[in-house]
Amino acid sequence: xxxxxxxxxESVQNMRxxxxxxxxxxxxxxxxxxxxGVGEPDFVTSWSVREAAILSLEKGYTSYTANAGLLELRNExxxxxxxxxxxxxxxxEEIIVTVGASQAIDIxxxxxxxxxDEIIVVExxxxxxxxxxxxxxxxxxxxxxxxxxxxxxQPDQLxxxxxxxxxxxxICSPNNxxxxxxxxxxxxxxxxxxxxxxxxxxxxxxxxxxxxxxxHTSIASIEGMQERTILINGFSKGFAMTGWxxxxxxxxxxxxxxxxxxxxxxxxxxxxxxxxxxLEALQSGMDDVVQMTKDYRRRxxxxxxxxxxxxxxCHIPGGAFYAFPSIKSTGLSSEEFAEKLLMEQKVAxxxxxxxxxxxxxxxxxxxxxxxxxxxEAIKRIxxxxxx
Amino acid sequence: xxxxxxxxxxxxxxxxxxxxxxDSIAKMIGLNKDETEEIIKKxxxxxxxxxxxxxxxxxKVDNYQGVTAMIDVKVTPKRGVGFREVAERIYRFQExxxxxxxxxxxxxxxxxxxxxxxxxxxxxxxxxxxxxxVVSTTTHFQLKKYKHDGSVYDSxxxxxxxxxxP
Numbered sequence: 013x014x015x016x017x018x019x020x021x022e023s024v025q026n027m028r029x030x031x032x033x034x035x036x037x038x039x040x041x042x043x044x045x046x047x048x049g050v051g052e053p054d055f056v057t058s059w060s061v062r063e064a065a066i067l068s069l070e071k072g073y074t075s076y077t078a079n080a081g082l083l084e085l086r087n088e089x090x091x092x093x094x095x096x097x098x099x100x101x102x103x104x105e106e107i108i109v110t111v112g113a114s115q116a117i118d119i120x121x122x123x124x125x126x127x128x129d130e131i132i133v134v135e136x137x138x139x140x141x142x143x144x145x146x147x148x149x150x151x152x153x154x155x156x157x158x159x160x161x162x163x164x165x166q167p168d169q170l171x172x173x174x175x176x177x178x179x180x181x182x183i184c185s186p187n188n189x190x191x192x193x194x195x196x197x198x199x200x201x202x203x204x205x206x207x208x209x210x211x212x213x214x215x216x217x218x219x220x221x222x223x224x225x226x227x228h229t230s231i232a233s234i235e236g237m238q239e240r241t242i243l244i245n246g247f248s249k250g251f252a253m254t255g256w257x258x259x260x261x262x263x264x265x266x267x268x269x270x271x272x273x274x275x276x277x278x279x280x281x282x283x284x285x286x287x288x289x290x291l292e293a294l295q296s297g298m299d300d301v302v303q304m305t306k307d308y309r310r311r312x313x314x315x316x317x318x319x320x321x322x323x324x325x326c327h328i329p330g331g332a333f334y335a336f337p338s339i340k341s342t343g344l345s346s347e348e349f350a351e352k353l354l355m356e357q358k359v360a361x362x363x364x365x366x367x368x369x370x371x372x373x374x375x376x377x378x379x380x381x382x383x384x385x386x387x388e389a390i391k392r393i394x395x396x397x398x399x
Numbered sequence: 400x401x402x403x404x405x406x407x408x409x410x411x412x413x414x415x416x417x418x419x420x421x422d423s424i425a426k427m428i429g430l431n432k433d434e435t436e437e438i439i440k441k442x443x444x445x446x447x448x449x450x451x452x453x454x455x456x457x458x459k460v461d462n463y464q465g466v467t468a469m470i471d472v473k474v475t476p477k478r479g480v481g482f483r484e485v486a487e488r489i490y491r492f493q494e495x496x497x498x499x500x501x502x503x504x505x506x507x508x509x510x511x512x513x514x515x516x517x518x519x520x521x522x523x524x525x526x527x528x529x530x531x532x533v534v535s536t537t538t539h540f541q542l543k544k545y546k547h548d549g550s551v552y553d554s555x556x557x558x559x560x561x562x563x564x565p
Contacts, residue, residue, distance in 0.1 A: 036562060
């Protein structure tokens, strides 16, 4: 008898399934769930952006674009990156439009990793980082950031994790799931070590637009860093365009060319209507981004203040749309807390342990929901804790 | 009147949802409840917050009788008081729900609510067009409301996101 499972590659067999999946399955069939488990904006993409995609279809723009994406879009991205984040990239040689930031991370990993290369991953982090490093044949070396440091990577920790095999540091700010934003000073401390050890940085800055107290500093804007940074961003979070699957990566020419080789074989190009939508988003969507950011900021203030009030300690996250409170006071593990909360009060959150080291003892609460939903969720969490 | 950023923020929040408690608003902007209530009271006293209202889709209520008309009114402004005097004479009628001075082809845009088209026709012919300063009127009846004050009636926009996602 054929053992079908044996057809599956060992690397994939050994891959841990996303812990988020379990909660999705649990919550998906329940009625009346208030969800703080969603990692995407509750805003619908601006109408002008949707309209631009419709128009592109009406005009019959349904063929492939250049592998790296529409040049017009890359030009806009270059302007946007320069104006917003003070980093200058050549749209012809250094920018690739990808299928979401996720694909950008994937091609970046595959473009740089030799078998056995070590990639330092800062946890808690987005669930795909470690699997993507491993799929590319690398070894993920994880660093656990601590709540007492507001989940910021400490330069000493980085120093200790570096070995002769270290190739790159993968870092995300503002962070999913902690919301932690690294300031220019924080980044400088990290960059000094990166430069000293001649490492590369893969910077996932998909939440760059969603920074609430101080403006986002791109790691590539720090002196000496652009030449050793693969900068990843996209339209999903800031422009509320998750389902369009449109991201981009910016990197020095040699690395960008390597990424493009993989991209052209594996993907050909990103979806054409989505690229026209993104073009419109950059040309006219900034006002909507500002308005959404304003709303997120108020909701962040509300949820953090409320969580602290009901006894779940929570640092103030500088960006993204997640609060990452400690649930240690309840004596439950993250998974127990999340599962019981869902069953007893019908509130969906994501247990912190699915985001790797340092996540245990915390839950991720997304505040990309209406104030009405947030107030209801807080009420139910309060009931749950008091019981 | 010059307002602080906090005061403006409270106005923006209340304009979207007047039902939010002062406690929630306080948390949203990082003040305490008393400070927030004090600011709201001040804004009310200054008539910057004029009043709170509820948007109702009366079309959904069976047998509800109601017609709305928008009337373009041309008037002769009076020396010294301009358009204000005639605007006042118009908005004092309880049938009138709004009066705006407009640029363009006519002067005042007047919204009138009544139980029937007949009732509104009577109001226009007997009350409005007989005013001394009114030169002409053009009446437009509303047939259906799709969107009002930023809210879509009968929106089919639901939250389609999956419940848990990375």
